[in-house]
Structures are given as structure tokens and as C-alpha cells.
Amino acid sequence: MFDSPLSASAYDVLGVDPTADEESLRKAYRLRLRQTHPDTGGDAAVFIQVQRAWELVGTADARAAYDRGHGFGDAPAPEWSGWRAPAARTDTRPRARSYGHPGGWRRERYLTLIREWAGRGVTLDDPYDPALVRSAPQHVRRLLADALAEEATARIVAELGMGYTVWHDVAPSGRGADPDAKIDHIVLGPSGLYGLLSEDFGGPVRLRRGELIGDGVDGAPIATLVARMRGLARAAGVRFSGAIVVLPDDDVLQVIDEIGKVKGTPVAIVARGALSTVLRRGITGVRAIGGNEVFDVRTRLQQAVRFA
Structure with missing residues (x-):
């Protein structure tokens, strides 16, 4: 979901700045859960997005990996292959x-x-x-x-x-x-x-x-x-x-x-x-x-x- 060039970042979905501290991030997550929960009139698709965003940035290790891979923070991004042209195939299985x-x-x-x-x-x-x-x-x-x-x-x-x-x-x-x-x-x-x-x-x-x-x-x-x-x-x-x-x-x-x-x-x-x-x-x-x-x-x- 968040690897699309068009999609909002995990931080956008949670409604916080990428520099937000851990406590602010957690508060934002809980607020967005309440706002989007289908049982309280929220949108089920957006509710799922909020949960997925938290999975990506909700822990220190996951957040660090997400920031490196998506150009956030000061750490240099690793080689990013998801948006490049696909490499030539190497297998020889029959194909369409x-x-x-x-x-x-x-x-x-x-x-x-x-x-x-x-x-x-x-x-x-x-x-x-x-x-x-x-x-x-x-x-x-x-x-x-x-x-x-x-x-x-x-x-x-x-x-x-x-x-x-x-x-x-x-x-x-x-x-x-x-x-x-x-x-x-x-x-x-x-x-x-x-x-x-x-x-x-x-x-x-x-x-x-x-x-x-x-x-x-x-x-x-x-x-x-x-x-x-x-x-x-x-x-x-x-x-x-x-x-x-x-x-x-x-x-x-x-x-x-x-x-x-x-x-x-x-x-x-x-x-x-x-x-x-x-x-x-x-x-x-x-x-x-x-x-x-x-x-x-x-x-x-x-x-x-x-x-x-």
C-alpha cells in the first residue's frame, strides 16, 4: 500500500510529522483508530490503512527500516528496486x-x-x-x-x-x-x-x-x-x-x-x-x-x- 508513488506515507495516514516522537506517534494511532473504526461510522478501508501504517512505523526497528527505505530521516536510503524497471527474467518455465x-x-x-x-x-x-x-x-x-x-x-x-x-x-x-x-x-x-x-x-x-x-x-x-x-x-x-x-x-x-x-x-x-x-x-x-x-x-x- 505505502510503496505506491501515489499513496500517502504511513505518517500521512496517521496524521503526524515524520519527526514525531514515539509518544506522539502512539497517540495519533489511537486517535485515528477511533476516527476510522467502522463501528463508529468510519471507513473500513481507511481503518485497514491505519492498522497497516502502524505495523510499518509502530516499533523503533520497523520505523527505522521504513524511514531508510522511503527517504525519511537523515540516514541514507538503501538501494531501492521497487520503482525501477523490472530485471530481465532468468527462469525458463513456459510462459504466456x-x-x-x-x-x-x-x-x-x-x-x-x-x-x-x-x-x-x-x-x-x-x-x-x-x-x-x-x-x-x-x-x-x-x-x-x-x-x-x-x-x-x-x-x-x-x-x-x-x-x-x-x-x-x-x-x-x-x-x-x-x-x-x-x-x-x-x-x-x-x-x-x-x-x-x-x-x-x-x-x-x-x-x-x-x-x-x-x-x-x-x-x-x-x-x-x-x-x-x-x-x-x-x-x-x-x-x-x-x-x-x-x-x-x-x-x-x-x-x-x-x-x-x-x-x-x-x-x-x-x-x-x-x-x-x-x-x-x-x-x-x-x-x-x-x-x-x-x-x-x-x-x-x-x-x-x-x-x-
Whole structure:
């Protein structure tokens, strides 16, 4: 939860300064527990955040480790790998057939904008330094958060095996279209053909009238995903089985939430840890795809897909 470039720090969640002494930290924790407890009208998702924050900074050893790893305090931060591009794989296990570069477009935009924000002519020793990222403008941090979310999803779907084909960073159809208006992932397998949106809004989200809401949610992400899928479906001559929105485990109260149809497309909101389960079994009511049909759909998509 607190490793997201967008999420509040453990100190922000507890409502204290990072320099607060032990007693002030403990008082703040108890106050936030009372304020957020569901039995007294608080928000269950925020209540969980408060408990998690205390786990990270509630003891001297845990707090010291958290501060070092997140750029707080005077101690130098250790090597931070969580926000860097993933290393090349070294195992040789059979994986899903994959095309495109997950998170690539947004990570490149992040590197460009973080350098522009730091100042022209300034050489950044580490564009992923936690203190630097935390101080960057929200729209810059959002690019990195989305890139990380897409990369995390890509690692999961790669493990589905050889029966699946995945396209990442699929560009919108139409000349001159905004590359940000892309589909993060398309997954084809025996359980169906799915369009995926990998998101990190920096905090808990909820559903209202078939759409996501929350402090970090802009626009209508579910409706936008479905619209982009419909455009590609027309261009490729295929039919999507459903849409899946993938969110960090800590940001949803329900691990798998099948919310019904949006514009005729079945939609599920899924915690990242449950994604492989959903993709293997499919969304409820969606029919399986046979071998010859999988081959035909894959061929049509290969001819139609372009990358951002």
C-alpha cells in the first residue's frame, strides 16, 4: 500500500510529522483508530490503512527500516528496486505468449517529465529515489504508479502458461490518436478474451452506479475501458468476453467483484492477487473458447493490434 508513488506515507495516514516522537506517534494511532473504526461510522478501508501504517512505523526497528527505505530521516536510503524497471527474467518455465512492452509508454513519459521537473541541465543520479518521487507533482507520480501497476499485471499474466496470449500497451485505433488512450492489456485464453485496465489510484476505491469512485479516481475508468475495447473489437472483427479492472490488493474491500454488464460487456473489479484465478476460470456466465476459435481470434488480433 505505502510503496505506491501515489499513496500517502504511513505518517500521512496517521496524521503526524515524520519527526514525531514515539509518544506522539502512539497517540495519533489511537486517535485515528477511533476516527476510522467502522463501528463508529468510519471507513473500513481507511481503518485497514491505519492498522497497516502502524505495523510499518509502530516499533523503533520497523520505523527505522521504513524511514531508510522511503527517504525519511537523515540516514541514507538503501538501494531501492521497487520503482525501477523490472530485471530481465532468468527462469525458463513456459510462459504466456506476450507482445508489447507493459508500462513502457508511461515509464518513458515519467522519466522525461521527472527530469523536466527537476530542472533543465540537471543530471539526476537516480530518477527513482524515494524522496525525489515523493516530492514530484502528482501527475508525474501518477505516470510511475500506472507503469508499475501494468508491469505487476504483466508478471501475473505471464505465469498463466502457453495456452494464453497477451498484448500489452495496445494503441488506440485511428491516426493521431492519443497514445495515453490505450488498452493496458489484452488476454486471450481458454476462458475468453479480456481487456484489462491496471490501475493504482493511491488509495481505496469504491463502486457507485457501475463506476469507480475515490480520491484519486479521475473520469470514468470502467466506461472508458469498455469503449476502447469496443473500438478494437470493431477494428479486429472479434468479440470481447469481458473487461477486468485490476487494482492493488489493499485498495479493494472485495477480492473479486463481478459488477454486471457495462454497455453489454461483463465487468469485474479484481484485486491483483486474484487476477490469475479470474483469468483461468473466466467471469461468471462467459463461455469458454475452443482451440480453433482461439487460433482465429489470435490471428485477427495480431493483424489489428498496434502498440503505444
